[in-house]
Amino acid sequence: MNYHPQIHPIDQVGVGERASRLFSRSIKKESKIRALKLALSMIDLTTLEGKDSLGKVRQLCYKASHLHDQFSNLPQVAAVCMYPNMVEVAKKALKSSSIKIAAVATAFPSGMATLEAKLNEVKSVVDAGVDEVDMVMSRGRFLQGDYSYVFDEVAKVKNTCGKAHLKVILETGELITLDNVRKASDLAMEAGADFIKTSTGKVKPAATPSVVLVMLEAIRDFYKRTGKIVGMKPAGGISTAKLAIQYLVMVRETLGQEWLTPDRFRFGASSLANDILMQIVKQSTGIYQSINYFSID
């Protein structure tokens, strides 16, 4: 179809200022523990390396459901996220658990494949039984101004997903301007994305405060206009509990309390989980922790 993006200019300085003001909030004591546990429950525990092995994925799945057994009352993470060829072993490892399984598809991370190959890949992971598909947007086509192609691609992938949730990775590090980030967010949501996600984690900069704020505002405007709920997933470079809490503040102030649930907000991360666990233990014992006493991720 012929897709013409709405022009929605972004005030780059204003967004930066607002993001840094939201990031300066101080969350302490009980509120901090609540925020930490919430953040933990929103993590998509991720492994997307060329050197991933079956054993590594099994270990990841084990960690997802046994974050830190010495400590009771911990939530489990929302999902595990991996390459398509690892889905089967993850499926087996998480058989009796409510943790969702997400796979990246559509020639992650570059997205440089034919539409047919991408759809086949999506179909194969959906057939394998994933709950969520993380697709990458065609940034090259987008930057050429071929918005209709990108729109159709997302729509077809969404169609192929069936019941599985679709997250669209914009790869904001390659979109250059915040105007483009807004444009891409609008496009992805119009085309049927259930979640929009900042980055693959392979390109720097990945999730930055300004980019996340622009995307959250796009979600808010889309919700007000259409009534449709779209989730948000910042990914890449979010490795500290402090940063995670700052993003939660941003979500709360932009989209409201209803978005503070794993159904609508996720963190794509690997080492974030351990940092949050260390903070939770520190909060309850008063003793600074060491990574040596937590399972490897």
Added chain:
Amino acid sequence: MSKRLGIRKTYKLYINGKFPRTESGRYYKWTDEKKTAIMNMCRGSRKDFRNAVVAARKAFEGWSSRTAYNRGQILYRIGEMLEGHRDQFIGELILQGLTKRAAEKEITQTIDRFIYYAGWADKYQQVFSRVNPVSMPYFNFTVPEATGVVAVCAPEESSLLGFVSVLVPVIAGGNTCVILASQSRPLCSISCAEILHSSDVPAGVVNILTGLRTELLEHFSSHMDVNSMIYCGENLQEIKMVEENAALNVKRAVIYKNEAWSKKTSQGPYYILETQEMKTTWHPVGV
């Protein structure tokens, strides 16, 4: 013409190769005995300590895997730099209550201490390593290795020679450290940061805090990512706390009680050994 106003130095902490103010924004006033100089010292907080441990942990891999010879070169370089700042330190020692003569002696001994340990940096391994006799076809040998991140509570009385005497054996042995300067005489210790900073010591290898011992000691001794703790002092309650907290993650607790740092006997390879762990390896004969 009006009299020129003096430019006073702001004393700050030394963390990760940078000179930040304390994150807490707190200070304590330090005055010399004659009240000729009054200055504010950072009252470092537990969060400053936490940041310093993160920096030390990050620096550990690089520092411990340098060649021992290179660590010796850098220690020697610190000695050279200190020599160039001799007058500055003499002035500071006099402010801290020493006579000129005593100050001159102390700076000389301090410089010599760097040179002394610079020599030991690539020799203590040979001295303390051994081949153990075993009744099987194996080579069995034991070698010292750096322990990791060391938290140091420096001597209260001797803020230059004492401070340096506990610090140098730790880094000569490939450890990284966070060191709390003397509370009552912080001046020379925090000035040392500038010397270390200009001597090719990588960022994070030495982190220096000033502040109140009563406030920080608990965190120094309990932090799970600290592998060893050196305590200088005589307070039995504090020693008890250090030893008890050290048990949390089986830290090596080293206590220096009533050490006379100006004596020749207060230096030696055994001070390096205090923050080393011995690793024993079995290796099949003939392979």
